[in-house]
Amino acid sequence: MKYAELIGGGASTSQRQDFLAEGDPTPITLRVPKNLKDVAAETARLPGISFSAFVRSCIINELAGRD
Structure with missing residues (x-):
């Protein structure tokens, strides 16, 4: 499944x-x-999280919140 299909x-x-x-x-x-x-x-x-985990979290939150 592609992300566009989820949206x-x-x-x-x-x-x-x-x-x-x-x-x-x-x-x-x-x-x-x-x-x-x-x-x-x-x-x-x-x-207490890594920089990498922080960046991933920011990207995921930004993309998942879009409609």
Whole structure:
């Protein structure tokens, strides 16, 4: 199933989040300003999660919340 089919089929936010969190990890390179990366890493440390997990969470929340 493709993500567009979930959106078109009226899947719940939870179902969309589950779909986005599945799959094998794929390495990527992201170019962001150093200040942004430093603040994001610091923000991730506050609840005790990794920077990578924080970025994944932000992306999933943004995509799953869209209709």
